[in-house]
Amino acid sequence: MTASDIGDQRILLIDGHAMAFRAFFALPADGFSDGRGQATNAVYGFTRMIINVVASEQPTHVAVAFDLPGGTFRDRIYDQYKGGRDETPAEFHGQIDLIMQVLDALGVRWLTVEDYEADDVIATLATRTAAEGGEALIVSSDRDAIQLVGENVTLLQPIKGVTEMRRMTPAAVEEKYGIPPERYPDLAALVGEAADNLPGVPGVGPKTAAKWIVQYGDLPGIIAHAGEIKGKAGQSLRDHLEDVERNRLMNAAVLDLELPTDPEHYTLGRGDGATLNAVFDELAFGPTIRKDVPTRFLAEGEEVPAAPARELPPLQQPTSAELPVLLSEAFAEGAALATEGSWALGQGDLLRIALATQDARAVITLAELDDAAERALAGWLADPAIPKVAHDTKLVGHQARGRALRIAGWRTDLAIAEFLCRPDQRPTDLAGLAMRHLQEDLQVEAAAAQQELDLGSDEADGEQLGRAADAVLRLEDLLRDELEERGATSLHDDLELPLSAVIGELEATGIAVDDAVLAGLDEEHAARQSEVADSAFSHLDGDRINLGSPKQLQEVLYERLELPKGRRTKTGYSTNAETLVDLFEKTQHPFLADLLAHRDVTKMRQIIDTLRRFISPEGRIHTTFHQNIAATGRLSSNNPNLQNIPTRTEEGRRIRSAFHVSEGYGSLMTADYSQIEMRIMAHLSEDAGLIEAFRSGEDLHNFVASRVFDVDPDEVDPAMRSKTKAVSYGLAYGLSAFGLARQLRVSQAEATGLRDGYFERFGGVRDFLRESVEKARATGYTETILGRRRYLPDLTSDNRQRRENAERVALNSPIQGSAADIIKLAMLRVDELLRRKELTSRVLLQVHDELVVDVAAGEDQAVRDVITEGMGSAFELSVPLEVGIGVGANWLEAAH
DNA sequence: GTTCTTACGTA
DNA sequence: CGTACGTAAGAACA
Numbered sequence: 001m002t003a004s005d006i007g008d009q010r011i012l013l014i015d016g017h018a019m020a021f022r023a024f025f026a027l028p029a030d031g032f033s034d035g036r037g038q039a040t041n042a043v044y045g046f047t048r049m050i051i052n053v054v055a056s057e058q059p060t061h062v063a064v065a066f067d068l069p070g071g072t073f074r075d076r077i078y079d080q081y082k083g084g085r086d087e088t089p090a091e092f093h094g095q096i097d098l099i100m101q102v103l104d105a106l107g108v109r110w111l112t113v114e115d116y117e118a119d120d121v122i123a124t125l126a127t128r129t130a131a132e133g134g135e136a137l138i139v140s141s142d143r144d145a146i147q148l149v150g151e152n153v154t155l156l157q158p159i160k161g162v163t164e165m166r167r168m169t170p171a172a173v174e175e176k177y178g179i180p181p182e183r184y185p186d187l188a189a190l191v192g193e194a195a196d197n198l199p200g201v202p203g204v205g206p207k208t209a210a211k212w213i214v215q216y217g218d219l220p221g222i223i224a225h226a227g228e229i230k231g232k233a234g235q236s237l238r239d240h241l242e243d244v245e246r247n248r249l250m251n252a253a254v255l256d257l258e259l260p261t262d263p264e265h266y267t268l269g270r271g272d273g274a275t276l277n278a279v280f281d282e283l284a285f286g287p288t289i290r291k292d293v294p295t296r297f298l299a300e301g302e303e304v305p306a307a308p309a310r311e312l313p314p315l316q317q318p319t320s321a322e323l324p325v326l327l328s329e330a331f332a333e334g335a336a337l338a339t340e341g342s343w344a345l346g347q348g349d350l351l352r353i354a355l356a357t358q359d360a361r362a363v364i365t366l367a368e369l370d371d372a373a374e375r376a377l378a379g380w381l382a383d384p385a386i387p388k389v390a391h392d393t394k395l396v397g398h399q400a401r402g403r404a405l406r407i408a409g410w411r412t413d414l415a416i417a418e419f420l421c422r423p424d425q426r427p428t429d430l431a432g433l434a435m436r437h438l439q440e441d442l443q444v445e446a447a448a449a450q451q452e453l454d455l456g457s458d459e460a461d462g463e464q465l466g467r468a469a470d471a472v473l474r475l476e477d478l479l480r481d482e483l484e485e486r487g488a489t490s491l492h493d494d495l496e497l498p499l500s501a502v503i504g505e506l507e508a509t510g511i512a513v514d515d516a517v518l519a520g521l522d523e524e525h526a527a528r529q530s531e532v533a534d535s536a537f538s539h540l541d542g543d544r545i546n547l548g549s550p551k552q553l554q555e556v557l558y559e560r561l562e563l564p565k566g567r568r569t570k571t572g573y574s575t576n577a578e579t580l581v582d583l584f585e586k587t588q589h590p591f592l593a594d595l596l597a598h599r600d601v602t603k604m605r606q607i608i609d610t611l612r613r614f615i616s617p618e619g620r621i622h623t624t625f626h627q628n629i630a631a632t633g634r635l636s637s638n639n640p641n642l643q644n645i646p647t648r649t650e651e652g653r654r655i656r657s658a659f660h661v662s663e664g665y666g667s668l669m670t671a672d673y674s675q676i677e678m679r680i681m682a683h684l685s686e687d688a689g690l691i692e693a694f695r696s697g698e699d700l701h702n703f704v705a706s707r708v709f710d711v712d713p714d715e716v717d718p719a720m721r722s723k724t725k726a727v728s729y730g731l732a733y734g735l736s737a738f739g740l741a742r743q744l745r746v747s748q749a750e751a752t753g754l755r756d757g758y759f760e761r762f763g764g765v766r767d768f769l770r771e772s773v774e775k776a777r778a779t780g781y782t783e784t785i786l787g788r789r790r791y792l793p794d795l796t797s798d799n800r801q802r803r804e805n806a807e808r809v810a811l812n813s814p815i816q817g818s819a820a821d822i823i824k825l826a827m828l829r830v831d832e833l834l835r836r837k838e839l840t841s842r843v844l845l846q847v848h849d850e851l852v853v854d855v856a857a858g859e860d861q862a863v864r865d866v867i868t869e870g871m872g873s874a875f876e877l878s879v880p881l882e883v884g885i886g887v888g889a890n891w892l893e894a895a896h
Numbered sequence: 897g898t899t900c901t902t903a904c905g906t907a
Numbered sequence: 908c909g910t911a912c913g914t915a916a917g918a919a920c921a
Binding site for chain 1: 908909910911912913914915916917918921
């Protein structure tokens with residue numbers, strides 16, 4: 001080894017534990033497994049990281065340092081070092097060993113040193129290399145590594161996950177912290193390091209610390225002048241000098257460990273292709289990551305491991321002339337689809353579409369098609385006899401609408417199928433779904449899916465889109481089996497999938513909204529807002545605090561005005577409306593009334609403003625309804641949410657007057673189910689009293705109250721009625737006596753009495769509630785009237801909080817979920833009836849138990865009939881389903 | 897710049 | 908210490 005060799009050295013130094021841990025949290029543990037139950041997400045992420053860094057940084061030498069279990073010399077100095085950390089998750093166990101196996105196969109040296117941390121190993125090697133004129137690159141998320149940065153030492157800090165890195169050079173450190181790298185440990189000693197359980201000086205952050213360092217040169221300088229530093233921070237420093245000195249001792253890197261000194265030891269290029277292949281096989285890593293292993297890892301003559309890839313059908317890019325034939329031959333029996341396109345505010349577009357079957361793949365670029373080819377494609381898409389599959393069929397439908405194409409024949413919607421199987425999981429895109437499901441025999445390996453299926457990539461050859469369609473095809477198989485296993489096939493085929501087409505129409509139609517009405521309301525509220533704000537400030541000596549800041553309010557209410565402290569939140573004392581009303585009743589402080597008024601008017605303006613931003617040029621709002629968010633099976637609405645437009649207060653309701661009938665239509669109609677959840681309760685519990693209540697036609701809460709309080713129905717007073725009502729609904733939510741008491745503002749004893757009285761008269765309800773939780777505990781899931789399941793593993797948890805929470809969910813889910821089932825059935829029937837009767841009226845919105853309909857002129861009675869039948873007969877319960885109908889020019893007037 | 901917390905609108 | 912959601916603002920973190 002000659003001097004010039006050393007000078008050419010470019011060594012990559014990786015903090016193994018820290019990066020493995022990051023990878024573990026960046027990737028889903030349940031999306032990566034070796035097929036035998038061993039999680040491999042950290043192994044995959046780490047391997048991906050080292051491959052990427054070696055490819056981009058082209059180092060000549062590499063070393064990975066790991067911490068050893070058990071303590072280090074630092075623990076002897078300070079026994080709280082790194083205390084308070086959460087326990088390592090079970091799925092992480094064993095993955096470090098697997099990473100070491102991968103490194104061995106790659107021919108990368110890894111090291112551990114008893115009694116020292118990985119950081120110390122890295123520090124020793126980095127400084128030694130730099131001293132010899134070489135260059136070091138450190139990959140570490142530990143801030144202690146910042147001190148090592150220098151002219152020939154660069155730190156790569158992971159920003160997000162394990163693939164995005166920030167380059168820290170001396171200049172970058174200086175810019176970020178305002179001090180040179182070698183002073184960073186001084187700063188860290190002052191500020192502290194929460195991750196290592198090293199408290200710093202309270203009240204001193206990076207800014208103050210940097211200022212002192214600039215002023216006094218370094219930490220010893222600061223300590224020497226500690227006496228002369230003014231203010232709170234100075235006193236705080238003097239009070240915590242011991243901590244600071246300890247921190248500085250702890251965060252100093254060790255530079256003189258005894259490690260192999262021969263640079264040759266760390267040279268890259270000793271990897272063995274066959275071993276690597278075997279290790280990757282064991283880990284069930286797919287072909288993509290093997291393909292990406294840079295050759296510089298491997299010994300001379302070694303091959304990059306071959307990918308055991310499944311042969312994908314070749315990707316065709318048919319010309320206009322070829323397309324009709326292709327569609328009628330290769331795709332005559334249907335295909336899986338993946339698309340590239342957009343949909344925003346009713347303005348969608350479909351740019352490319354990939355089709356896949358077992359035997360063929362094609363990517364079609366719509367802009368390149370001539371008229372005849374586009375007609376052929378349109379015919380194929382619209383043919384209900386040709387089955388199609390996509391990840392998100394509604395979205396594809398929207399994109400197609402943008403080109404005046406319509407699609408029929410959907411067979412499977414992967415997102416819906418996945419949701420029915422795992423209603424409590426967050427929805428993921430196609431790549432995420434693939435990660436969750438695809439295993440090693442698939443072309444698109446789970447682990448690489450994130451990158452492979454990135455449809456936003458501008459790779460122009462269509463290969464990615466073709467792969468995505470292939471993934472859709474293969475995922476359908478998996479999900480179809482799973483639907484069957486979970487008894488959800490019919491829910492998918494007969495309810496959710498047809499419903500998604502109906503919802504697609506609602507979204508595309510949108511609802512007409514008059515901006516002028518909203519603008520007028522906003523103006524009124526703006527005037528009122530400044531009035532109440534001024535009035536509020538007048539009670540604070542004119543101090544214009546931010547009334548929207550809970551923190552500032554706490555300060556004002558509980559310190560300055562010294563009002564009695566009420567309910568607590570996680571971080572302090574609550575300032576919510578309930579608390580403020582309580583406080584006002586106790587103190588009559590006028591500031592509280594003004595604050596509450598300000599809250600109300602601010603909220604209204606915020607709602608109005610949000611709505612206005614979503615009005616399209618055509619004067620309509622197109623919300624998006626989601627079928628795979630609410631675990632109970634309800635729809636949810638966003639951008640904007642039209643399921644939470646105010647209705648409880650007069651002022652709020654006025655917003656509804658802006659939602660009006662469409663041009664060319666006669667009126668807006670609202671139709672809602674009356675007390676659907678209680679009717680479901682009656683049906684499911686088979687409680688004779690409750691069933692009688694609904695069959696009698698009397699007011700429900702009045703009837704129930706007369707039984708609970710044992711008086712004649714005409715003797716029930718409003719207080720009795722409202723208490724009973726609260727109990728009825730509370731039961732469906734798993735309400736405790738404590739919660740009931742709080743809500744009704746009565747004693748807990750009275751609340752308990754109420755509930756007991758209720759159960760005495762309606763024993764069937766009590767039995768039903770108890771039995772449904774026990775059944776769910778035994779089977780592991782709850783079920784709605786249509787067999788929609790919700791899995792609740794926490795019902796058998798040892799943790800009381802979790803278990804009781806799951807019990808409440810178990811009480812509520814069948815009720816809320818069955819109501820969702822029923823209105824979904826109703827939407828399908830209403831849609832079907834409107835079509836069959838050839839009416840132009842159309843459903844615009846669904847708000848859980850309500851539909852809003854654009855009624856065409858002259859169709860009023862016909863639509864009433866359709867709604868009454870479609871909603872009223874959606875599902876046969878043991879009690880009637882009652883539907884209330886209202887009609888008017890706008891949503892407010894259509895209330896009833 | 898992103899994520900968490902608080903608050904509040906609906907069924 | 909009542910279920911199910913979505914949005915916005917401020918605070919906190921990086």
